Amino acid sequence: MNFIDLHAQQERIREKIERNIFSVLDSGSYIMGPEVKLLESTLSEYVGEGVYGIGCSSGTDALLLALMAIGAGPGDAVYTTPFTFIATAEVISLLGATPVFVDIDPKNYNISPDALEEAIKTGMNKNGSSLKPKAIISVDLFGLPADYENISQIADQYELVLVEDAAQSFGAEYKGRKACSFGNVACTSFFPAKPLGGYGDGGMCFTKNEKIADIIRSLLVHGKGTHKYENVRIGINGRLDTIQAAILLAKFEIFDEELKLRQAVANKYCQGLSALSAVETPQVPKQCLSAWAQYSIMVEDSLIRRNLQAVLKQRNIPTAIYYPTPLHLQPAFNDLGYAKGAFVNSEAASERIFSLPMHPYLKDEEQNAIIETIKDFFQK
Numbered sequence: 001m002n003f004i005d006l007h008a009q010q011e012r013i014r015e016k017i018e019r020n021i022f023s024v025l026d027s028g029s030y031i032m033g034p035e036v037k038l039l040e041s042t043l044s045e046y047v048g049e050g051v052y053g054i055g056c057s058s059g060t061d062a063l064l065l066a067l068m069a070i071g072a073g074p075g076d077a078v079y080t081t082p083f084t085f086i087a088t089a090e091v092i093s094l095l096g097a098t099p100v101f102v103d104i105d106p107k108n109y110n111i112s113p114d115a116l117e118e119a120i121k122t123g124m125n126k127n128g129s130s131l132k133p134k135a136i137i138s139v140d141l142f143g144l145p146a147d148y149e150n151i152s153q154i155a156d157q158y159e160l161v162l163v164e165d166a167a168q169s170f171g172a173e174y175k176g177r178k179a180c181s182f183g184n185v186a187c188t189s190f191f192p193a194k195p196l197g198g199y200g201d202g203g204m205c206f207t208k209n210e211k212i213a214d215i216i217r218s219l220l221v222h223g224k225g226t227h228k229y230e231n232v233r234i235g236i237n238g239r240l241d242t243i244q245a246a247i248l249l250a251k252f253e254i255f256d257e258e259l260k261l262r263q264a265v266a267n268k269y270c271q272g273l274s275a276l277s278a279v280e281t282p283q284v285p286k287q288c289l290s291a292w293a294q295y296s297i298m299v300e301d302s303l304i305r306r307n308l309q310a311v312l313k314q315r316n317i318p319t320a321i322y323y324p325t326p327l328h329l330q331p332a333f334n335d336l337g338y339a340k341g342a343f344v345n346s347e348a349a350s351e352r353i354f355s356l357p358m359h360p361y362l363k364d365e366e367q368n369a370i371i372e373t374i375k376d377f378f379q380k
């Protein structure tokens with residue numbers, strides 16, 4: 001059994017993918033070919049009216065470009081969650097700004113608006129604090145949009161830039177709006193295992209702000225000005241490959257159908273598992289749709305998790321832990337001075353959570369086996 005089955009998808013659309021790849025081979029436009037523009041317009045239209053999409057080299061670079069475009073740097077505090085992939089906070093430190101971690105809401109694993117406001121207030125009142133509140137990076141973890149009603153309100157009130165880390169949530173919805181439409185800039189990833197994944201690295205920034213869009217377009221080509229050899233700012237080489245754009249265009253044709261298939265898999269897990277008192281299944285708030293990048297469940301403690309994962313493995317059922325160490329306890333962030341106990345909800349999730357196989361092509365009998373194995377484990 002596969003944790004994520006990219007082959008089943010490829011079999012469905014292999015011809016279309018090959019045609020798109022060969023067309024790039026024939027054209028010779030390997031860098032910034034027409035497929036990049038077409039993907040940008042296709043995806044930005046999908047995300048919402050008046051949205052600009054700017055393709056780039058990865059989800060990480062999308063976040064980096066977003067922070068560069070808003071001018072985050074030394075002396076700036078950027079608030080984010082410690083229960084996420086390293087990239088979310090790594091880019092903050094890379095630019096010399098300071099990640100300020102804020103605990104999650106234990107119900108949905110996304111940044112807690114209450115804790116966020118508390119952290120901003122505490123930071124502002126701290127005597128001698130040299131950090132200036134600059135931005136918030138909210139993460140749509142496992143494909144579920146964060147609480148944007150409250151987070152946007154906090155961003156407005158304290159005049160902070162809001163960046164949506166939508167690496168896992170392309171296609172998700174929050175109160176009738178698509179993921180990637182929140183905040184000042186949104187960033188997604190086309191890493192192969194993401195809901196819309198290519199066959200290599202890729203990402204995209206989304207924004208309604210034309211000025212930010214122009215700066216990002218410049219930054220990702222070495223800070224280009226009106227032409228390639230005029231450099232008006234320090235940038236990076238952060239372009240999306242034409243071949244990846246061509247592959248993603250083929251994959252996008254079946255993307256909405258795949259989202260529905262993911263939803264059906266999630267529904268079946270929920271039906272099968274939510275009656276078990278020893279298992280916490282994901283809660284999707286009303287008026288939200290998850291892109292179901294992961295289907296993650298919580299058990300009582302790390303020992304039960306280890307035993308259950310072992311039993312599933314014996315039956316050839318793969319599982320994964322996202323994320324075993326919250327970022328404030330990562331050695332890379334030692335300098336920030338956080339200790340264990342700083343963010344109890346993130347720490348508890350790291351100890352108790354794990355993810356089950358989730359992809360649009362998970363077979364009924366496979367899913368039945370997963371559900372039955374988990375039920376047996378707890379009913380023994």
Ligand SMILES: *Cc1c(COP(=O)(O)O)cnc(C)c1O
Nearest residue numbers: 058059060085087088167189191
């Ligand atoms: C995958 C991921 C990223 C980074 O995306 P890449 O394309 O792998 O660089 C950033 N944030 C989150 C939450 C992710 O899951």
